[in-house]
Amino acid sequence: MTDSEEWVEGEAVVASALGLHVRPARIVWERARRFSSDIRIRKGRRDYDVKSIFDIMALDASRGTALTVRAKGDDARRAVAVLVALIGTDLDAES
Amino acid sequence: MRLLDLVVAGAMTAELTAVEKEDVIAELVDGLVAAGQLSKRVAKSVTKAILDREALGSTGIGGGIAVPHAKHPSVKNIVGNLGRSRKGVNFAAIDGEPVYLVFLLVSPPDQPGPHLKALERISVVLRDENFSRFLRRAKDRDELVSLLAEADETFRGD
Numbered sequence: 706m707t708d709s710e711e712w713v714e715g716e717a718v719v720a721s722a723l724g725l726h727v728r729p730a731r732i733v734w735e736r737a738r739r740f741s742s743d744i745r746i747r748k749g750r751r752d753y754d755v756k757s758i759f760d761i762m763a764l765d766a767s768r769g770t771a772l773t774v775r776a777k778g779d780d781a782r783r784a785v786a787v788l789v790a791l792i793g794t795d796l797d798a799e800s
Numbered sequence: 801m802r803l804l805d806l807v808v809a810g811a812m813t814a815e816l817t818a819v820e821k822e823d824v825i826a827e828l829v830d831g832l833v834a835a836g837q838l839s840k841r842v843a844k845s846v847t848k849a850i851l852d853r854e855a856l857g858s859t860g861i862g863g864g865i866a867v868p869h870a871k872h873p874s875v876k877n878i879v880g881n882l883g884r885s886r887k888g889v890n891f892a893a894i895d896g897e898p899v900y901l902v903f904l905l906v907s908p909p910d911q912p913g914p915h916l917k918a919l920e921r922i923s924v925v926l927r928d929e930n931f932s933r934f935l936r937r938a939k940d941r942d943e944l945v946s947l948l949a950e951a952d953e954t955f956r957g958d
Contacts, residue, residue, distance in 0.1 A: 722912070723912040723915070723916070724912060724916045725916070726912070726915060726916055726919055727857075727859055727861065727867060727869070727919065728856070728857060730919075731857065731861070731894070757927065758861045758862060758894070759861065759862075759863070759865075759923040759926055759927045760923070760927060761923075762861075762919045762920060762922075762923035763920055763923040763924045763927060764920070765916055765917060765919075765920035766916075767912065767913065767916055768912075
């Protein structure tokens with residue numbers, strides 16, 4: 706069977722200097738929207754929908770926070786890889 | 801962090817009169833001055849800082865909400881204000897829709913923690929479509945305050 710029935714997961718560590726505040730949250734959200742998969746971030750016991758910018762900010766994810774990116778769908782593997790890398794980039798360093 | 805600790809009840813307005821984004825921000829900053837949270841002397845500078853940040857990318861994050869904010873050395877602790885516009889304001893929001901609820905935040909320069917916490921609190925409440933709708937349709941400031949108090953009770957931390 707295809708990947709699309711299983712959750713693909715990857716670990717990310719927030720690298721943005723000021724955490725996932727509005728600017729990085731928006732960058733992550735904009736990128737996530739381009740994938741067709743259902744994409745979540747797990748922190749602790751809760752899942753947050755990466756396609757909701759409110760959910761990303763509800764994470765209260767400061768620099769160094771470890772998160773699990775989970776995706777299910779046809780492009781799940783790519784979605785996880787791309788978003789793990791993006792969250793692990795200091796998005797505040799961009800001017 | 802409770803929303804009613806973050807947002808100064810005495811500064812809030814359920815009737816934003818401004819119709820342009822820049823004027824809405826100035827109106828909310830003036831509300832903080834009137835409530836004794838900011839000195840009149842720094843109002844212009846704070847407003848400018850918020851507009852500069854807004855120019856980097858709209859804080860209209862969809863669902864009729866905007867979170868304009870800036871760091872400013874004149875504040876020792878994060879301070880916030882909430883305004884409701886009945887008619888809606890063009891904030892160049894990410895969903896192209898007008899903004900009806902504006903949460904303004906002014907933070908001290910070196911405290912990313914409280915700023916992030918404030919965004920978390922606001923986001924947790926506004927993810928709930930009921931609260932979002934109730935806030936938007938509040939009769940008056942008293943009702944806005946009640947709703948925030950109820951949100952503080954309902955949405956405790958993890």
